[in-house]
Amino acid sequence: MKRKSFETDECPVARSLEAVGDAWSMLIVRQAFAGDRRFGEFQTSLGVAKNILTVRLRKLVALGVLEQVTPENGGAYHEYALTEKGRGLYLVLMAIRQWGEGCGGPADWVLVDRRDRKPVMPLAFYAHDGRELSVNDTELIPAEEVR
């Protein structure tokens, strides 16, 4: 049967998963942040089958995560670039990366502030006074209750 779609789901998590709830799509986004732009670059860096890549790229373009752009060197081959929306996935990607590093081996890479080249604060929830909050310190409540 056709895979169930979450596009119209009420929950924003489920809707997002339409774009991101697929290993190849997320890895394509990772590579886009790493600088990949052309079909062939994605193909060799990921080792994904070309037909799969075709479908995934098209889906990401349709969802507004990537867009096809014509390269400034005037070449005829178009390239794939992250849109503003796509760049918003950086946080998701880094959250996943942090989780993957958290359990197991040492962190081989560190995210630093370009200005002073010092590591950024670990990705976490922070209260207004800067305290780091754990899961249990937070609660998800309806927006109107907090006006």
Next chain:
Amino acid sequence: MKRKSFETDECPVARSLEAVGDAWSMLIVRQAFAGDRRFGEFQTSLGVAKNILTVRLRKLVALGVLEQVTPENGGAYHEYALTEKGRGLYLVLMAIRQWGEGCGGPADWVLVDRRDRKPVMPLAFYAHDGRELSVNDTELIPAEEVR
């Protein structure tokens, strides 16, 4: 053909996607945070086919995201609970949620600090002085360069 596995991939993102790069698995985790514990709760809250749910729950247990616990009321049916590792996915889940809300409709739910019930700082990268950093303000560099 069998789906490609990322379990042994070098990149922590790819390894994480073994657990999380699947829409149902992520939604199961979402429901686990929402309080679902029993097979039937997941089944009705997600509307997922039972055979699929069986496989996903087993995988999440095998990966150490969930664990089977015997309920304190002494019932014979076991329940599924998030492990410490699984609880670490909260950040990933919230990053996905924030992204999904960011593009489009209004934010219906707000994550607040339990202590003062005020919204937490938006999920983002922060420098040590508290400045919020954009994607371009940061850089991923090898760990040894920052010692």
Next chain:
DNA sequence: AAATTTGGTTGCAAGGTGCAACCGATGGCC
């Protein structure tokens, strides 16, 4: 004890995944 709920398993149809072969258009080179 009988009926119901729970937590699955099984069988099936249809769609998705991965691989390799093929193909037209582009670009590089002489």
Next chain:
DNA sequence: GGCCATCGGTTGCACCTTGCAACCAAATTT
């Protein structure tokens, strides 16, 4: 301009996964 390699796919095929419904044993309720 002609030749050849590369690029960006498409197609066909075998196998796997997904979703649905039917079934079932053990636990729970009545």
